Amino acid sequence: MDNLTIDGKRLWDSLMEMARIGATAKGGVCRLALTDLDLESRRLFTRWCEEAGCSVSFDAMGNIFACRPGRNPELPPVMAGSHLDSQPTGGKFDGAYGVLAGLEVIRSLNDHGVETEAPLELAVWTNEEGSRFAPSMIGSAAFAGAYDLDFAHRCADIDGKTIGEELARIGYLGEGCGGRPVGAYFEAHIEQGPILEAEGKTIGVVTGAQAQRWYEITLTGQESHAGPTPMARRKDALVGAAAVVTAVNRIGQDFQPGACSTVGMMEVRPNSRNVIPGEVFLTVDFRHPDDGRLAEMDEELRGVLETVAKDAKLAFEIEQVMLVEAVPFEESCVAAVRNGAERYDHAWREIVSGAGHDAIYMAQVAPAAMIFVPCEDGISHNEIENATPEDLAAGCEVLLHAVLEKAGAR
Numbered sequence: 001m002d003n004l005t006i007d008g009k010r011l012w013d014s015l016m017e018m019a020r021i022g023a024t025a026k027g028g029v030c031r032l033a034l035t036d037l038d039l040e041s042r043r044l045f046t047r048w049c050e051e052a053g054c055s056v057s058f059d060a061m062g063n064i065f066a067c068r069p070g071r072n073p074e075l076p077p078v079m080a081g082s083h084l085d086s087q088p089t090g091g092k093f094d095g096a097y098g099v100l101a102g103l104e105v106i107r108s109l110n111d112h113g114v115e116t117e118a119p120l121e122l123a124v125w126t127n128e129e130g131s132r133f134a135p136s137m138i139g140s141a142a143f144a145g146a147y148d149l150d151f152a153h154r155c156a157d158i159d160g161k162t163i164g165e166e167l168a169r170i171g172y173l174g175e176g177c178g179g180r181p182v183g184a185y186f187e188a189h190i191e192q193g194p195i196l197e198a199e200g201k202t203i204g205v206v207t208g209a210q211a212q213r214w215y216e217i218t219l220t221g222q223e224s225h226a227g228p229t230p231m232a233r234r235k236d237a238l239v240g241a242a243a244v245v246t247a248v249n250r251i252g253q254d255f256q257p258g259a260c261s262t263v264g265m266m267e268v269r270p271n272s273r274n275v276i277p278g279e280v281f282l283t284v285d286f287r288h289p290d291d292g293r294l295a296e297m298d299e300e301l302r303g304v305l306e307t308v309a310k311d312a313k314l315a316f317e318i319e320q321v322m323l324v325e326a327v328p329f330e331e332s333c334v335a336a337v338r339n340g341a342e343r344y345d346h347a348w349r350e351i352v353s354g355a356g357h358d359a360i361y362m363a364q365v366a367p368a369a370m371i372f373v374p375c376e377d378g379i380s381h382n383e384i385e386n387a388t389p390e391d392l393a394a395g396c397e398v399l400l401h402a403v404l405e406k407a408g409a410r
């Protein structure tokens with residue numbers, strides 16, 4: 001079959017229309033998981049899929065599946081997907097691109113009157129970002145059986161609202177989750193880093209993703225008056241937290257090449273300017289392409305906490321709330337992505353994902369791979385996140401090829 005075309009303008013227009021839901025003043029998107037804005041994006045997605053002739057359903061995690069039948073209903077579906085939730089200061093493309101590139105594949109197949117052998121499914125995974133509810137990627141993880149539904153439904157946001165309650169509130173608490181065969185899974189995404197842009201490559205053929213660990217840490221000292229309390233008598237939890245932040249950054253530097261380390265969230269209690277902070281809650285995000293090196297970073301962090309707590313006269317608790325091992329993607333799916341880049345004549349290179357993606361969990365239950373396209377200055381998780389219509393269309397062409405290679409078409 002000749003190379004099929006996709007409609008890059010229709011893809012771009014759909015991205016821009018989706019980005020109006022939760023649009024921020026600086027040109028980004030704030031569409032936290034299971035909020036009313038998330039619901040609005042789900043409704044728009046569902047309408048578009050139904051207009052494209054798909055039947056749409058959702059499961060007990062609120063993961064949405066839009067199905068385009070194949071010639072052989074006995075075959076497991078070939079899936080494409082990503083997420084529609086965003087960071088609080090998110091961009092227009094993180095997640096939405098993979099979802100709408102998948103939709104553009106289906107729309108294009110409709111335009112060309114192409115039937116596939118295997119059914120196609122477009123997936124929207126719940127709470128990929130992990131910003132409102134930790135752990136991240138929990139919808140796809142539950143689908144893959146990595147978390148049980150009870151655990152997933154009990155995960156709560158900072159106000160104590162749980163995933164289960166919020167799914168019920170927005171009408172997306174379906175039945176069942178996963179436990180069915182998937183023929184292959186592909187996810188298109190912006191790179192969220194600087195490599196493709198710097199090397200002038202249009203397509204990242206993603207061979208795997210690095211390992212991650214997330215932690216929640218509470219340091220406890222003693223609240224007391226900022227005026228009369230002498231320096232020597234203080235148990236200042238924020239002073240301890242400052243040392244932890246510095247140490248986390250140092251660990252990231254010590255474990256080069258490859259390590260990333262971030263404290264992204266902190267709560268100072270009681271957060272009053274003339275009270276010595278009695279308690280600090282903070283999060284740590286550690287990543288490394290090598291599971292063993294990440295385990296060493298874990299040991300370092302625990303050692304740092306012991307020392308800091310002793311020096312600042314604090315108690316501490318640490319909970320590891322997520323462990324994702326390094327994932328190699330499946331060779332024949334990676335090859336399908338590479339073949340797509342070759343066939344459509346796009347400059348490509350192999351790349352390992354620095355970010356977490358639903359494909360990481362789907363790789364546990366199906367052959368999976370990803371397609372990256374460049375983003376401006378490598379910036380993501382930022383309202384200024386940007387990508388060119390041409391690169392986004394190129395990634396969509398590669399997705400189309402990979403899906404057809406795995407689903408079979410005539």
Ligand code: GLV
Pocket residue numbers: 128129136354355356357
């Ligand atoms: C998901 O956005 C991640 O944290 O990598």
Ligand code: MN
Pocket residue numbers: 083094095128189356357
């Ligand atoms: Mn994403």
Ligand code: MN
Pocket residue numbers: 087094129381
């Ligand atoms: Mn993200």
